[in-house]
Amino acid sequence: MTDHVDGNALAGILSELFREDMTTATARCAHCGDVSVLATAMVYDAAPGWCVRCHVCEDVLMTFVRAGERLRIDLRGVTALEVGSTNAVRS
Numbered sequence: 001m002t003d004h005v006d007g008n009a010l011a012g013i014l015s016e017l018f019r020e021d022m023t024t025a026t027a028r029c030a031h032c033g034d035v036s037v038l039a040t041a042m043v044y045d046a047a048p049g050w051c052v053r054c055h056v057c058e059d060v061l062m063t064f065v066r067a068g069e070r071l072r073i074d075l076r077g078v079t080a081l082e083v084g085s086t087n088a089v090r091s
């Protein structure tokens with residue numbers, strides 16, 4: 001792994017992922033391993049953001065925090081996020 005390009009190379013693949021309706025994306029819970037579409041998650045309004053919990057184990061999947069024009073997303077509770085039939089992001 002000596003040759004690399006900078007993160008700008010991700011522009012295409014990330015725009016492919018996030019142009020989808022993300023409520024139909026599947027997410028794998030880092031805690032229990034459940035794989036479900038995000039539409040089944042439990043969302044709690046926790047101004048200034050939202051907390052998204054697994055519908056099986058209730059552990060936190062992701063959080064969204066809005067600060068003015070900025071939006072911060074923490075995905076540490078998701079080990080895989082998949083849209084479409086062949087596109088997947090794994091961590």
Ligand SMILES: [Zn+2]
Pocket residue numbers: 029030031032033034054055056057058059
């Ligand atoms: Zn879970």
